[in-house]
Amino acid sequence: MRIDVLLFASLKDEVGPSMPVELTEPATVADLRRALEAAHPAFGRFGRRAMVAVNEAYAREGDPVRSGDAVALLPPVAGG
Amino acid sequence: MRIDVLLFASLKDEVGPSMPVELTEPATVADLRRALEAAHPAFGRFGRRAMVAVNEAYAREGDPVRSGDAVALLPPVAGG
Amino acid sequence: MPFLTDRPIDPASLFEAVRRPSDGGIALFVGVVRDRNDGRTVTRLDYEAYGPMAEKEMAKIAEELSVSHPESNLLMRHRVGSLSVGEVAVVVVASAPHRDQAFAACRDGIERIKARVPIWKREHGTHGAAWV
Amino acid sequence: MPFLTDRPIDPASLFEAVRRPSDGGIALFVGVVRDRNDGRTVTRLDYEAYGPMAEKEMAKIAEELSVSHPESNLLMRHRVGSLSVGEVAVVVVASAPHRDQAFAACRDGIERIKARVPIWKREHGTHGAAWV
Numbered sequence: 168m169r170i171d172v173l174l175f176a177s178l179k180d181e182v183g184p185s186m187p188v189e190l191t192e193p194a195t196v197a198d199l200r201r202a203l204e205a206a207h208p209a210f211g212r213f214g215r216r217a218m219v220a221v222n223e224a225y226a227r228e229g230d231p232v233r234s235g236d237a238v239a240l241l242p243p244v245a246g247g
Numbered sequence: 248m249r250i251d252v253l254l255f256a257s258l259k260d261e262v263g264p265s266m267p268v269e270l271t272e273p274a275t276v277a278d279l280r281r282a283l284e285a286a287h288p289a290f291g292r293f294g295r296r297a298m299v300a301v302n303e304a305y306a307r308e309g310d311p312v313r314s315g316d317a318v319a320l321l322p323p324v325a326g327g
Numbered sequence: 328m329p330f331l332t333d334r335p336i337d338p339a340s341l342f343e344a345v346r347r348p349s350d351g352g353i354a355l356f357v358g359v360v361r362d363r364n365d366g367r368t369v370t371r372l373d374y375e376a377y378g379p380m381a382e383k384e385m386a387k388i389a390e391e392l393s394v395s396h397p398e399s400n401l402l403m404r405h406r407v408g409s410l411s412v413g414e415v416a417v418v419v420v421a422s423a424p425h426r427d428q429a430f431a432a433c434r435d436g437i438e439r440i441k442a443r444v445p446i447w448k449r450e451h452g453t454h455g456a457a458w459v
Numbered sequence: 460m461p462f463l464t465d466r467p468i469d470p471a472s473l474f475e476a477v478r479r480p481s482d483g484g485i486a487l488f489v490g491v492v493r494d495r496n497d498g499r500t501v502t503r504l505d506y507e508a509y510g511p512m513a514e515k516e517m518a519k520i521a522e523e524l525s526v527s528h529p530e531s532n533l534l535m536r537h538r539v540g541s542l543s544v545g546e547v548a549v550v551v552v553a554s555a556p557h558r559d560q561a562f563a564a565c566r567d568g569i570e571r572i573k574a575r576v577p578i579w580k581r582e583h584g585t586h587g588a589a590w591v
Contacts, residue, residue, distance in 0.1 A: 324441075
């Protein structure tokens, strides 16, 4: 399945507003991370400090990623 | 010496805006308390929770009270 | 500017007055008259101060906080007179580069005011009136 | 009312909106853009949010705080867009019967916002521009 991963802040500046990745089902957040890190060096920069969101909520490494999910890779947040 | 002790809140309602006491020099805050407690039962009501102010600052039991000092007996404060 | 006032206190004006361009966080505490106390209905509070000493004590608190919280800029104001439910009785506002500093100074300020400043209040309500 | 806004935030209006007649204490935290950061001169911050998730995360925080601080009423708002020095970026205001409750909820609110809400800022200054 193809997932278009939303990007923000420095990742968006460097790579663009989203990054397509191809995953084999069933896939997890950890699989998604590995696919991103293989696709562009920028995605490894923050390590685990970059969180993955699935359907607009924080996801853990073992959580599933399914076709049609809204997925984002979030640099460390800096609100306030 | 005569000291007119300023009163506030419930003490002022009950006794008036000030209470004259007669003290023998040299006198301390503790002497002043004893004179007040002898003068009116209202003055013992708060015990040591009523603080004595000398010249608009909190005074301790051993601090001197001198002729001409501004002296006040303060019920427990309740600002805010 | 005196610390005590018999006019309504506007927290927003103290907020504007306290902050400096280098401050990233401003913490405010606003104490207001509430409509109940220990189960009693409250309609009004009369605040009485030993004015000259209250001013001096608040000045001491401001001085102490400038030493213990040197990064913070602090303003405090306390109302006196007869206040209705919802009226502002006290404002403490602390501005600092970082929020930890602002919160700490603000909290310390209101605690010291409540512990030390010679102000009293008479509560009016359905049960009559009493100093509390 | 959404938690994010691209319009200036007025802390005073949130103060008026949060308080209830039974509340005696209101604690506010206001985060503003300051003119320096880690030794750099700052002229502007651009706040970018993952909007839909930021709204959901702030709603979760509000719900969590209504459970952990049941006596407090809480309002929060965060600005997005390009902000000059001194402009308000975030406001958290908590109102409660007693000040301990108001301070605790206010502090907890800003800490959770800063830890979890997907918002980023790009700093502009004499050194150029960078995400911080």
